[in-house]
Amino acid sequence: MTKYLLSKITQSLVLLFGVVFLVFFMVRITGDPAALMMPRESSPEQIEAFREKMGFNDPILVQFSRFLKGAVRGDFGASLHFKTPAMPLVLERLPATVQLASTGLLMAVIIGIPIGLVGGFTPGSLIDSIGRFIALMGQSVPNFWLGLMMIIYLGVGLGWFPTFGRDEWKSVVMPAFVLGLPVMGQLVRLTRSSVLEIRGEDFIRTAHSKGLKPNTIYTKHVFRNIAIPLISVIGVQFGYMLGGSIYIEAIFSWPGMGGLLEQSIGWRDFPLIQAIAVFTSLVVLALNLLTDLAYSIVDPRIRYGR
Amino acid sequence: MADNEAFAPKTADSLLDTEKTFKDKLAYFGRFLWRDKGGIIGLVVFLIVVLAAIFAPVITSQSPFDQNLRASKMPPAWQEGGDWEHPFGTDSLGKDIFSRVIYGARVSLMVGLFGVLIAGALGLIIGAIAGYVGGRLDAAIMGGVNLILSLPYLLFVVFIAAVLGRSLLNVILIFGITDAPIFARVTRGEVLRIRRSGYIESAISAGARWPRIIFDHIIPNLIGPLITLATFEMSAMIFYEAGLGFLGLSVPPNEFPTWGNMLAAGRKYMTSYPWMASFPGLAIMFTSLGMNLLGDWLRDVLDPRLRRSRK
Numbered sequence: 139m140t141k142y143l144l145s146k147i148t149q150s151l152v153l154l155f156g157v158v159f160l161v162f163f164m165v166r167i168t169g170d171p172a173a174l175m176m177p178r179e180s181s182p183e184q185i186e187a188f189r190e191k192m193g194f195n196d197p198i199l200v201q202f203s204r205f206l207k208g209a210v211r212g213d214f215g216a217s218l219h220f221k222t223p224a225m226p227l228v229l230e231r232l233p234a235t236v237q238l239a240s241t242g243l244l245m246a247v248i249i250g251i252p253i254g255l256v257g258g259f260t261p262g263s264l265i266d267s268i269g270r271f272i273a274l275m276g277q278s279v280p281n282f283w284l285g286l287m288m289i290i291y292l293g294v295g296l297g298w299f300p301t302f303g304r305d306e307w308k309s310v311v312m313p314a315f316v317l318g319l320p321v322m323g324q325l326v327r328l329t330r331s332s333v334l335e336i337r338g339e340d341f342i343r344t345a346h347s348k349g350l351k352p353n354t355i356y357t358k359h360v361f362r363n364i365a366i367p368l369i370s371v372i373g374v375q376f377g378y379m380l381g382g383s384i385y386i387e388a389i390f391s392w393p394g395m396g397g398l399l400e401q402s403i404g405w406r407d408f409p410l411i412q413a414i415a416v417f418t419s420l421v422v423l424a425l426n427l428l429t430d431l432a433y434s435i436v437d438p439r440i441r442y443g444r
Numbered sequence: 445m446a447d448n449e450a451f452a453p454k455t456a457d458s459l460l461d462t463e464k465t466f467k468d469k470l471a472y473f474g475r476f477l478w479r480d481k482g483g484i485i486g487l488v489v490f491l492i493v494v495l496a497a498i499f500a501p502v503i504t505s506q507s508p509f510d511q512n513l514r515a516s517k518m519p520p521a522w523q524e525g526g527d528w529e530h531p532f533g534t535d536s537l538g539k540d541i542f543s544r545v546i547y548g549a550r551v552s553l554m555v556g557l558f559g560v561l562i563a564g565a566l567g568l569i570i571g572a573i574a575g576y577v578g579g580r581l582d583a584a585i586m587g588g589v590n591l592i593l594s595l596p597y598l599l600f601v602v603f604i605a606a607v608l609g610r611s612l613l614n615v616i617l618i619f620g621i622t623d624a625p626i627f628a629r630v631t632r633g634e635v636l637r638i639r640r641s642g643y644i645e646s647a648i649s650a651g652a653r654w655p656r657i658i659f660d661h662i663i664p665n666l667i668g669p670l671i672t673l674a675t676f677e678m679s680a681m682i683f684y685e686a687g688l689g690f691l692g693l694s695v696p697p698n699e700f701p702t703w704g705n706m707l708a709a710g711r712k713y714m715t716s717y718p719w720m721a722s723f724p725g726l727a728i729m730f731t732s733l734g735m736n737l738l739g740d741w742l743r744d745v746l747d748p749r750l751r752r753s754r755k
Contacts, residue, residue: 156591164607278733280683282690283725290718381596403606415603418596
């Protein structure tokens with residue numbers, strides 16, 4: 139177990155180093171990071187002064203080691219827009235994003251898994267059709283558009299929910315639903331197909347033939363087995379939700395990291411974008427690590443198999 | 445080489461197959477299409493979008509660029525104040541929304557098609573090498589692939605798009621390159637699976653050399669899973685292109701009408717003139733729905749191993 143844990147942690151650290159490397163070189167692929175970050179109307183002298191101030195004239199390796207040293211301490215330099223260190227600005231926005239993603243995930247789990255279970259046990263039933271419809275919608279509806287439509291019809295039209303900001307508990311309902319819908323669809327699909335698959339297994343038939351009650355079979359035999367793929371999907375999807383709420387936060391003016399990213403693109407505030415990218419990746423990688431761990435606790439084959 | 449011919453199994457996708465087997469195949473596809481109604485809907489929707497993109501000037505006589513401030517912010521034809529001149533209404537500058545939606549299909553399909561072609565070609569090469577060579581090279585390649593796939597995808601696409609600036613070519617290249625790892629992973633998995641199968645062994649023992657094995661046996665067997673993946677990825681690219689447009693990071697608005705740019709422009713007027721954002725969004729949803737149904741159906745037809753799990 140320790141060995142498995144260590145190898146997973148090492149992998150994550152290598153990945154994180156890769157992220158820092160990517161983020162460092164990405165702002166340099168056009169050749170001139172200073173021109174990229176300065177407003178378009180700046181004079182060549184201003185750009186040169188900026189280049190000197192940011193240390194872009196130093197050899198690239200010196201720059202990278204400086205960037206890496208800073209990154210390890212969480213220091214990505216000052217935001218160009220706010221003129222204060224970038225990282226605290228990102229951390230300040232973290233709770234809102236976590237609240238949004240976890241509410242969305244909760245909605246997806248509470249609605250998606252039961253519908254998928256019922257659909258798997260009674261294929262072709264009404265609830266199954268509803269489930270398949272949710273799955274299809276989750277895959278196909280563009281979330282930024284769904285957000286706009288909900289604002290127009292539920293927010294402005296019916297006045298059920300506030301259309302922007304994060305002031306009361308009702309504010310989180312619409313953005314979280316939009317963020318959660320694709321995950322909900324995926325959970326319905328996955329639960330349904332896992333149940334269908336496991337229902338046909340020999341050990342379920344044995345359980346039936348030895349006279350166990352159907353409810354016991356569902357909870358003890360079926361649900362335990364589908365829990366394994368579900369855990370991994372939920373963990374990975376939570377990571378994607380944390381890193382993928384850009385449109386939704388922008389549309390609903392939700393004060394999270396995604397909204398900050400959208401704004402900093404407008405400001406060409408690349409130090410802030412770098413900080414957001416590295417921090418979000420760190421969170422996503424940590425979540426993936428936790429998922430792997432949960433997975434190995436639930437399924438002993440993984441712990442001992444490798 | 446002539447003796448090998450007898451041993452080599454007939455490959456399903458070889459163009460040299462006789463007409464009769466082609467008809468058989470068509471009948472096979474037709475049977476599955478008929479059985480899966482979702483597949484028919486998907487195919488029809490996809491064809492509608494493709495035809496709309498190709499025949500845009502025939503479908504609509506309005507130019508997608510002509511501004512007419514006098515006819516600006518007109519509602520759709522069936523609402524009060526609407527006019528069948530502009531079935532979906534007009535935007536804030538009086539441009540005809542219907543023709544912009546129709547022409548918008550061109551950019552979406554171009555991004556999807558070329559993006560998938562680039563990603564598929566890169567992924568096929570990388571994945572086939574990793575799967576066939578194996579060993580350390582495989583470990584290194586798959587390490588890189590997993591690195592990219594474990595990142596928050598949207599965030600990095602937005603980041604790259606912000607650095608490179610707005611252009612159609614950039615958007616296609618971004619999707620073509622960032623999406624290649626998915627194709628590489630699927631290709632590698634399939635290559636590994638195919639290599640272990642009995643018919644490769646028999647081909648080798650019959651004296652087939654590696655180019656023949658790769659081109660005659662491995663690649664035809666890869667086509668099924670890759671076409672299915674390509675359909676889903678194309679749908680995803682159309683979606684992400686619209687998302688980039690929505691953030692103002694895709695094709696510049698004066699070059700082509702695109703659904704994402706229309707959404708971004710319509711967002712400002714969303715509460716007073718909702719149709720400006722509704723129709724491009726419906727177009728994205730329509731396309732993506734069709735392609736997902738088509739992909740589901742293709743997966744069932746082309747990959748018999750997955751059929752069981754869908755009942």
